[in-house]
Amino acid sequence: MLSxxxxxxxxVQLIGDVEIRGITFDSRAVHPGDVFLAYCGEHRDGHLYAGEAVQRGATAIVVERVLDLAVAQCVVPSVSEAAGHIASKFYDHPSRSMSVVGVTGTNGKTTTCQLLRACLGTEDQPAAQIGTTGSFLGDELIMHPSLSTPEAPTLQSLFxxxxxxxxxxVAMEVTSHGLDRHRVSGTHFNVGVFLNLSPEHLDYHGSMQEYFVAKRRMFEQEHCDAAIICVDDEWGRKLxxxxxxxxxxxGRHESADVKMSTQGMGLDGLLVRLAxxxxxxxxxxRLIGEINGCNVAAAFLAARLLxxxxxxxxxAIAECVPPPGRFEVITRDEPYLSVADYAHTPNALEALIATAREVSEGEVHLVLGARGQRYSAKRPEMARIATQADHIRLTTDSPCDEDPMEIINQMLSGVPPMRRDRVSVELDRATAIRHSVRDMKPGDILLITGRGPEGTQRFGEEEVVLDDRVVARLxxxxxxxxxxDSDPMGVSVVVVASNAAETLAATLRSVVEQTVKVHEIVVVDDGSTDDTVEVALSFAPLVRVVRQPRFGFGAARNVGVAQSSSRWVAFLEAGHLWHRKKLELQLSVLQNSDAVLCASDWSGEDHDDRREVDVQLMVSTDVGGESIFExxxxxxxxxRRDVYGRTGGFEQLVESDEANVWRRLSTLGPVRKIKQPLTFCVTPDRDFEQQPSGENSPRRSDDDSQAVTSVT
Structure with missing residues (x-):
């Protein structure tokens, strides 16, 4: 009941009473019988959407003023302050039935939570992680990332x-915004972890003192049982x-109960001693850089306390892989290093450059931007610290509603005059990354900073798909x-699927049954909500699965190429089948040839493996008034992988223009086409459930955890 x-x-003022079946703050997500929470945010007033919520079936609303709506109403001084209490009660206080570790601090929250997930989980009883990179149960992604600390109704539902x-x-990130906006109200923490505090979000909090006050709230007696606190800065000692x-x-400070020392081991990781x-x-x-010593120590001590x-x-810490976008090495066997890192504060950037100096012998290249509508006063300082690198490209991050060039001008104001020659400006982030990769020499290192694993940029109300790691890998x-070179004709197959549980098995079977054995199959799941991932995993270990939000098939293909490794790459989509000799025929065309691409005709009809095929050189650029590339x-x-990389891949947009990719590619080498259909649509009456058979067919592994990767 609402009461x-x-x-x-x-x-509280209660007007009417009614049984409630669910709780939401999104009027578009209301189901009949829900209570709607009318949040008053920075940009939107939830009261304006209460009518829509009622039309969709909400039988009660939580508001800050009485509305002229014929439903039960709970009037409170602040909806955001009441939301955690209401949601926790509705779900019967779920956090009290588990051990919850909250991790807060300016830097290191995600890494510490990932280490804690490893420490706190077992094979039979995996631990959960909630934060910037998404919500996980063991290695299973159960919710794509949105807010580092979810809104209270979402968080309590997740618990x-x-x-x-x-x-x-459970290990979860607790941000200052999350604390100030009461997102963790109703959550009980068995252990609270404080890592550090440095200038950030001061446009929101106003001062370091208010920033500290927000962080301190998690450690109040009614919310938290015990604290693990790093005292290497004044704020930790004060707390x-x-x-x-x-x-x-x-920490390293003399007042610490547990003294910490660290020893960097280059790209092999880190050794932490606790006394x-x-x-x-x-x-x-395996974490790279001594800055991670604090994260390792915090995770270990919190785990011991539990x-x-x-x-x-x-x-568990020794075996734990680093989180995505935290000193994530993109390079494979190249003679230089390329790294994506989330560093977005002055302290984190300075530590990152120092780590780069430790692990590389050559020069340090840096790609750096600044987020729009964030603490702008740090921008000059970020650029000043950036000049500790040898070559800096200032570029766009996510400008939101700000002018990208104005953000860069603010950054340039912090560049010391004697180091201005180290800095260049390239507004387009993908171009900045490509040019920085191009400029590296053997022994150099490239740091691509500020966004880590993020998959989109925001320009005003528009989101553009862009993954720094994919751009760099291409x-x-x-x-x-x-x-x-070890297998000049080796093939990786990139299969894109979205809500394709009914057709994916047939598609994958047509790859497995090729007369030429493929090196690997990478299935990129584009935001599926059905059993697509489960179907793909039934083909493990030959199949690896990469999950991303619905960014579109063009972006998904680029991700798949970045995750694969063979010289040749073939594309396929769930719902399509290959002639069993497709790859064999195409490789025969490409072998001993300078061609960089081989395509074939396509048919919407089912295939006949007995068909003869005729190979013809593609020489015409226009057929019947239509571009042949279309x-x-x-x-x-x-x-061929390297040539695909030189094109930059598919446009990083939801709707990609395929013809432009093939047109750009044709300027880099000959293109051939087999003038017979070797790819076909799946027919509706095909048996999709049949699993592949034969000696070389894959069997599902007992542990599929290493077969799934998430792109955020």
């Missing part, structure tokens, strides 16, 4: 889902002195003609 979830709120799946332990709950302090009441413990980690044995926690491919279907294409 039940409102009980205990101060200053409820985790409880229903038997989850016992430790103010806490009324049990505290364990750690405290339990003695001395050494923990190795009863995890020291040896198991240390082993640019690296473009420079590396020797890719796949006649090339992506599912027929086999292309």
């Amino acid at each position: 039940d979830v409102a009980r205990g709120l101060s200053g 409820d889902q985790l409880r229903l799946r038997g989850t016992r332990r 430790a002195g103010l806490c009324s709950i049990p505290v364990i302090t750690f 405290g009441p339990e003695g001395t413990t050494e923990i190795s980690s 009863g995890v044995e020291a040896s198991r926690a240390a082993h 640019a690296l491919d473009a420079r590396n003609e020797a890719i796949g 006649q090339i279907h992506s599912c027929t294409v086999l292309v």
Whole structure:
């Protein structure tokens, strides 16, 4: 009942009462019987959408003023402050049934939470992680990323889902915005972790003191049982002195209960030594850079506080892979390094450049932008620190509603005059990355900073798909003609699928049954909500799955190419089938040839493997008034990786123009086409459920966790 979830709120006025079946703050997501929370945000007033919510079936609303609507109303002083209480009560306080670790600080939250997920989980009882890169249960992505700390109704619903799946332990990022906007109200933390505090979000908080006050809220006695606090900055020491709950302090500072020291091991990772009441413990980690020592120590100490044995926690940290976009090495066998990193604060950027100096022998190249509508005062300081690198390209991050050039001009104001010659400006971020990759020499390192694993840029109300890691990988491919020398005719197959559970098995079977064995199959799931991923995993270990939000097939193909490794790449979409000799015939055309692409005709009819095929050189650029490149279907294409990389791939838009890709590619080498259909549409009466058979057919592994990667 509405009265039940409102009980205990101060200053509440209840008008009517009704049973409620769900809770939401999005009027578009209302189901009959829901209660609608009319949030008053920075840009939108939820009261304006309450009427729409009622039309969609909401039987109650939570508001800050009485509305002329014929439904039960719960009037409160602040909807955002009441939301956590209401949602927690509605879901019967789910966080109390599990151990929850909240991690806060300016830098390191995501990394620490990933380490904690590894420490707190077991094979039979995986732990959950909630934060910037999404929400995970073990290695399973259960919710794509939105806010680092979800809004209270979303968070409590997520806790409820985790409880229903038997989850016992959760590590979550707790941001200052999340605390100030009461997103974690109604959440009980068994352990709170404080990592650091440096200038950030001061456009929102106004001062470092107010920023600190927001962070401190998580450690109040009614919210949190115990604290793990790094005292290497003044704010950590201040927090430790103010806490009324049990505290364990750690760090390099002399006042720390647990003294920490670190030893960088280059690209091999990091060694952390902790000396405290339990003695001395050494923990190795794959994380690169001594700045991660704090994250390792915090995760270890929090795990110990929750009863995890020291040896198991240390082993879990040693085996834990770094989070995406945190010193993520994009380079493979190239003689230079390319790294994507989320560093977006002065302290993080300075530490990143220092780490780059440690792990590379050559010059440091840097691609840097600044986020729009964020703390603008840090922009000159970011650029000043950036000049510790040797070559800097200032570019666009996500400008939002700001002028990109104005953001860059603010950054340029911080560049010391004697270092101005190190800095160039390229507004287009993809071009900035490509040019930086082009300029690297053996031994150099490129740092692409500020966005980590993010998949989109925002320009006003428009979102543009752009993944720094994919752009860099294609640019690296473009420079590396020797890719796949060990198997010059090896083929990687990139299959794009979206809500294709009914057709994907038949598509994959047509690849598995090729007369030429493929090196790998990468299935890129483009935002499916059905069982597409499960179907793909039934073909493991030959198939690897990459998941992304619905960014479109063009972006998905680029992701697939970036995740694959063979010299030749073939494209396919769920719902299409290949002639069993397709790759064999195309490779026979390409072998001992300078052609860079081979396509074939495409048919909407089912195929007949007995058909003869006729190979013809594509020489015409215009057939019947239509560009011949518009006649090339992506599912027929086999292309050389380095040449595809030189085109930049498909346009990073939801609707990509395929013909332009093939047109650009044709300027880089001969293109051939087999003038017979070798790719076909799946027919409606085909048996989609049949699994592949035969000696070389894959079988599902007992552990598919390594077969799934998420792109955010």
